[in-house]
């Protein structure tokens with residue numbers, strides 16, 4: 001049933017980190033705003049992904065809003081890498097502190113967004129019958145918000161309990177005494193497996209592609225150290241924003257290593273190279289990929305890093321047959337997102353854990369009581385799917401978005417996403433995508449990228465207010481040039497060899513296009529700032545009549 005039409009200055013889709021900060025900035029501009037959120041609560045990724053062990057892979061003090069100096073001083077993170085419950089508490093705190101919830105409609109999914117060219121308004125409809133018209137439509141729908149369910153015969157006939165990591169129940173799940181199976185060994189599986197193994201009677205892990213994982217070296221944060229760090233918080237934030245240090249955080253590095261980048265191992269002895277990798281391994285986290293600046297560019301450097309991790313796996317896992325299955329050989333390290341774990345490889349030394357290589361012995365079907373591969377049947381009480389997402393485009397293409405002349409985004413992106421700067425799309429005036437395809441997004445600490453996009457959008461909207469402009473749109477030539485540039489940069493790296501969700505390779509039938517911008521947050525920010533300083537070069541702006 002359709003409700004009465006309401007009109008706002010802007011409609012924002014999604015109330016995760018991006019949507020909430022966008023709302024805050026729009027309020028400052030005096031805009032009226034309606035935010036729609038599919039979840040029954042705010043928080044986006046952190047609302048949905050409640051699986052055991054769910055934790056951020058960027059460091060807490062870096063993976064947090066920087067827009068309020070008071071907020072960042074007041075909030076106390078407890079661990080180096082925050083857990084899902086702590087991050088959700090933080091988001092709730094921010095929403096209450098800035099009184100954001102009153103403009104958010106939760107439990108409401110946007111179904112269509114159509115641009116009415118004559119009225120110069122977006123008309124947005126939801127699954128609950130809302131109809132809203134707004135000058136600006138801002139997609140804050142997240143890069144990893146549409147779960148990918150594998151097409152395994154019989155999955156819907158499973159008689160035990162079936163969980164999806166990214167749609168985890170709110171109540172505590174107790175695995176004690178149960179036979180549990182996990183399909184998927186990406187970041188989610190790698191975080192969940194050690195925790196489930198500690199509880200379950202038996203855990204069977206079904207692995208398709210062995211992944212590289214680096215220890216988080218997570219630990220409680222030392223309060224004195226945090227106090228010292230926070231005295232200089234602004235300059236640390238600036239370092240992340242401009243890519244002077246890894247935006248994932250470099251908080252645990254001794255001062256003499258902060259911002260130090262070794263370009264390449266060429267000219268170093270085997271011992272020096274090993275020592276450098278070991279230093280990054282001991283410091284922990286995704287920053288391992290930055291152990292040399294050319295890890296994602298040079299095949300030989302990449303192979304050295306990969307072999308270092310492979311040796312760690314061989315040293316850690318006692319049964320060498322199991323170690324062999326866990327050892328990644330089919331893709332360069334980092335070309336699928338590097339995983340950050342706590343006791344992942346060690347878990348396979350437990351007597352109650354079995355690893356099944358479903359590349360050698362493919363999954364055939366799920367029955368009422370078991371998972372069956374070509375080699376055997378594994379009786380289970382619980383099956384957990386940690387099988388990933390229709391990343392980056394899934395949420396946008398899940399809606400029917402239509403721009404000028406009824407142009408459908410699904411048609412426009414049939415062969416892969418095309419946008420200018422990952423922010424605007426030719427043919428779709430007054431529509432923004434926060435951390436959209438074509439921007440650094442998932443290759444960065446996404447909060448750094450979210451804030452950069454929101455600030456850039458808010459500045460553009462402020463400019464439009466003062467200059468009395470009522471429409472902006474990416475020019476097709478600028479979009480074409482940007483797409484070419486994104487591809488060129490990706491092709492200069494090893495990323496396209498990864499067969500990853502960055503490329504859409506995990507979704508059958510999805511076009512294989514490398515979606516994020518691999519040029520780094522610093523250079524990307526400079527490009528966006530330059531575009532703005534040249535009067536939003538590459539966008540057409542229309543005077544209000």
Ligand code: NA7
Nearest residue numbers: 144150184185186187188189208209337386387388389501
């Ligand atoms: P990922 O990284 O996409 O991992 C999904 C895993 O599921 C991966 O190991 C897949 O194997 C596996 N998978 C997917 N479909 C199947 C089927 N049909 N059979 C067997 N195995 C399958 O998703 P995550 O949720 O772990 O992480 C996503 C991001 O979320 C992460 O990077 C963080 O940023 C947060 P494959 O590698 O495709 O062979």
